[in-house]
Amino acid sequence: MTLSGKHVVVTGGGTGVGADTAKTIAQEGAKVTIMGRSEAPLQAQNLPYQMCDVTDQSSVNAAFDATRANQGPVDIVIASAGAADSVPFEKMDANHLQAMLAVNLIGVSNVWQAALPDMKAQGWGRMIAIASTAGLKGFPYVTAYCASKHAVVGLVRALSLELAATGITVNAICPGFIDTPMLDRSINNIIAKTGMSENKAREALFQGNPQKRFLETDEVAGTALWLCSNAARSVNGHALSLSGGEI
Secondary structure, three states, rough: OOOOOOEEEEOOOOHHHHHHHHHHHHHOEEEEEEEEOOOHHHOOOOOOOEOOOOHHHHHHHHHHHHHHHHHOOOEEEEOOOOOOOOOOOOHHHHHHHHHHHHHHHHHHHHHHHHHHHHHHHHHOEEEEEEOHHOOOOOOOOOOHHHHHHHHHHHHHHHHHHHHHOEEEEEEEEEEEOEEEEHHHHHHHHHHHHHHHOOHHHHHHHHOOOOOOOOEHHHHHHHHHHHHHHHHHHOOOOOOEEEEEOOO
16 A cells, blocks of 8 residues: 555654654655654754644644644654653652653643544544553663553553544554664763763663664664555554564
């Protein structure tokens, strides 16, 4: 199935996985709109964009109204906006937990709700969340992040059944550590807290991957592209692990 003419919205589209996914899908002929909170990275992608804070439903609705007016009804939403932070559980407060849930869970729900009427009206749609292996297993010192990503996987599994007869599929992609600016921040955090060298810090993060490497953004983008295709029309409610065999 060609994606030509399909309108695809990618949140977190200014950098990292979101940016690469948006470019990959645009190359397949889709009409792509990227969304994010920072304008400069969005402008740099040379794709239509809308400013949007995914944690704010009114901001999301306004952005979808604008992109719908510019490019037509939305067929596919790839929720790639996310945040990660590390803190020991005993030092975690409610604000930290709420911040992780706001971006990683509520942000996904907000953008999917905004697009759902279009998809139902057309009898076809794809909802994809860029989750994490932290949605499939636990990791120390990121309890709030793990909780938020597990919640996204639960959202996917429940919503996929609710929408199964509508022509809409709902799935999550759960990658391990990806070589992106977010990873660089994690490495710098390890260095600052432990005094490790950069090489040792990087090894500490990818040691759980049997392939002993970080993922690249094109691997996630390619998986998203496949989930958008007709070949994946019966793939629904899955949390697809991209982890080199770790999970």
